[in-house]
Amino acid sequence: MRYRRSHATISVFLVIWLLIGLLAAWQRGYLSRSNASCDRLGATALTIVAGPLNYVGANPAVKCVLPKPSQ
Template sequence: MSESYMRIGSLLVLIWLVIGVIAAGQRHYFDSGPVNCAGFSTIAVTIIAGPLNYMGVNPKIADCNVPQPSS
């Protein structure tokens, strides 16, 4: 019985993420987004938000500070 729950849960997560990818595509993040950390982060949080995008959530990352490697 737990195997069927895992399959249903995996299917729900997959559907959630596909809806997020569709939302990011409708916002044209894949064709015209800036190629930097903030742009990639905005795409990622939009995909993770999934169906919440259609309920008014519009996640955006304005700035992203990535630590530089030591020299």
């Protein structure tokens, strides 16, 4: 019984954490479809995972270098 309650509490906490991260990504304009790139997609994902840390000074950034296709 106790295990289920703690599991539910952790699940609710995780959902709220990710929703706050989603809100931060939306406020930064990461969720628009324009200018999609590896850097932008990575920064969007990292912003969502960082959750509330975005509001206490975290500014996650990602630099991607994709290999060029051979010819």
